[in-house]
Amino acid sequence: MANVSIADIKALREQLGTGMTDTKNALVEADGDIEKATEILRLKGAKGNAKRADRSTSEGLVAAVDNGDGTATLIELACETDFVAKGDKFVGLADRVLAAVAASRAETVEAALAAPAEGKTVAEVIDQDAAILGEKVELRRVRLVKGEHFSIYLHKTSKDLPPQVGVVLGYAGADADTARSIAQHISFANPEYLTREDVPEEAVANERRIVEEISRNEGKPEAALPKIIEGRLGAFFKQVALLEQDYAKDNKLTISKVLQDAGLTVSDFARFKVGA
CATH class of the missing domain: 1.10.8.10 (Ubiquitin-associated (UBA) domain)
Structure with a gap:
């Protein structure tokens, strides 16, 4: 021995x-x-x-970087336990993965995993480190955000863990403080779309059908139904479309109004929450 x-x-x-x-x-x-x-x-x-292939990965972190060319990259790297998620090895792996994915300007997970990294592919680097960490590790999501400027906001839901919520806001304008505040709002309010026009027609039609059925079941007068349905659809758009939402810091203002007053225009945004 x-x-x-x-x-x-x-x-x-x-x-x-x-x-x-x-x-x-x-x-x-x-x-x-x-x-x-x-x-x-x-x-x-x-x-x-x-x-470990069939194990669930509900922990991990989000990370983002401004690529310096009118794009920014946001990733979610997932693992099995918070013990691994907060370890230096996993955090270091995330940094290396983000650098490789950002360098490739990948827009999908498939393209990101095939991107070159350390003489291998990103997928091989992840597999190699997962073998050492002893847990399933996966690159769950990737988003390439486009804009003139970017505000990146990474939020820790626990002081012991790396960032669990990540937002990248692409915008034009000079008010970086307000842009950061909007990014923070996105982390909290979780809009799915930028404008009401971006909401898929199928989703709008389905919501219209639901609110109409609810309104009829409540016995609302037939003549009043169109106005009631449109009002309830408006509430739906406030929930899912960023520009329609009430500003988290002042619910008397809409995000659209805050942006207008600050001279900002949002071109794109992305929000990831670990495990969501």
Whole structure:
């Protein structure tokens, strides 16, 4: 049996983030050779990746970067537990993945996973690190946001965890403070679309059908139904369309009015929440 020192075990654990027992056993099997032990641990972890394929990933983080060319990239990297999510290894992996995805200007998860990274693909880098972390790790979402300027807001729902809600706001105008405030509003209000015109016709038709049925079941007068239905549709648009929403900091103002007063125009936005 190789003479494996505590210092060697500690050094390898810090490098790879592996468990005490697995690290010690790998060093023993490798006769104390750290490079060989690293290979053993990675091979062992790679075999475990297939077994973890069906596990759920409800934890993780969001990360974003301004690409400096009229685009910004937002990603969600997911894992199984909050213990891994808040670890330096996982956070470091997210930084590397974001850099590679942003460099490729990928607009879909498929394109992002195929992007080059560290002489491999992003997918291979994730699989390699997942093997070491001992959990399923997946790049769940990617969004390339376009605009003249960007406000990036990353929100921590717990001080012990990395950001769980991420917003990228693409805009034109000079009022960066108001743009950040709008990004914060998006993180809270969770609009799905920019304008009411962006809401798919099918979704509007379905909502109209529902509110009409509700109104009729309430016994509303037939003559009043059109106005009641339009009013309730207006409430629907306030829920899903950013420009229709009441401003979180002052509900007497709409987002559209706040933007107008600040001389801002929103071109695009994206919001991710881990696990949502």
